[in-house]
Amino acid sequence: MALRVATTKLGSKLLPMLSSSSLLHSHATSFGGLSFSQICCFAVLEIVAGFKEVREEEKRQLVGNVFSSVASSYDLMNDLMSGGLHRLWKDRLVSMLNPFPGMKHLDVAGGTGDVAFRILETVNSIKRRALQDVLLDELQEETRIYICDINPNMLNVGKERALERGLAGDKSLVWVEGDAEALCFEDRTMDGYTIAFGIRNVTHIEKALAEAYRVLKRGGRFLCLELSHVEIPVFKELYDYYSFSVIPAMGELVAGDRSSYQYLVESIRRFPPQEKFASMIADAGFQKVEYENLVGGVVAIHSGLKI
Secondary structure: OHHHHHHHHHHHHHHHHOOOOOOOOOOOOOOOOOOHHHHHHHHHHEEEEOOEEEEHHHHHHHHHHHHHHHHHHHHHHHHHHHOOHHHHHHHHHHHHHOOOOOOEEEEEOOOOOHHHHHHHHHHHHHHHHHOOOHHHHHHHHHOEEEEEEOOHHHHHHHHHHHHHOOOOOOOOEEEEEOEOOEOOOOOOOEEEEEEEOOHHHOOOHHHHHHHHHHHEEEEEEEEEEEEOOOOOHHHHHHHHHHHHHHHHHHHHHHOOOHHHHHHHHHHHHHOOOHHHHHHHHHHOOOEEEEEEEEHHHOEEEEEEEOO
């Protein structure tokens, strides 16, 4: 119902907002007369959050503010921005994970529970097919899916959704407020690690990958679903137009927050291309690293094994 109402609003209001003046999107930056050498010095001290230059210590707060702002409308906006495709992408992610009863799994940046619920449903479906298998019953009791998110507002959304699904008392789901760069879990304790639409928002991607490697058992699998880079020229132009013109306007209409969705779009463009990110995963120690492009590279699923 909410999706239908939002779509109606978009149909009546989006076109006027995208006037000819709003279609021209400039990424030019004013350097205030700084010399090239001064700019280079600042570049050493700063990192990029979206296309906005911020000091490293400020990025965590910036990202936190963005997700606190969008938490209540996060799922609706995902449906609108992807046309509902994000559900299929997450289904694909979980199918590649191949969950099993008794597994210990860590889903990072998964506060709303979207991935965790899918993993639990897969595990439960295995149990239902087995019916009277006592061993599987015992393994089911041992299943733990840890949903780790740095933002308490996103976790609260997930807990509310678990309540709506009748899963509030399910011991298999464990909600943890934590940092992807400094996980609170012991070494070699997880059978699987997933992160969906979250790794581009960490301050140091290398640290997050190192932590993923640390907490996984040998044989454990790392899977990352992330918005990525489109290389097909015509499709890329359409995608850029949609990203920079339509999505921020959509965020303003539906969530009342244009700037947060402007950040989200720009952060995608700053994220490493598929091959570069694959090499970063390999550098963290993972083997058999590969990736799968979906929708021409709009999103990609990267995977690696700890052997």
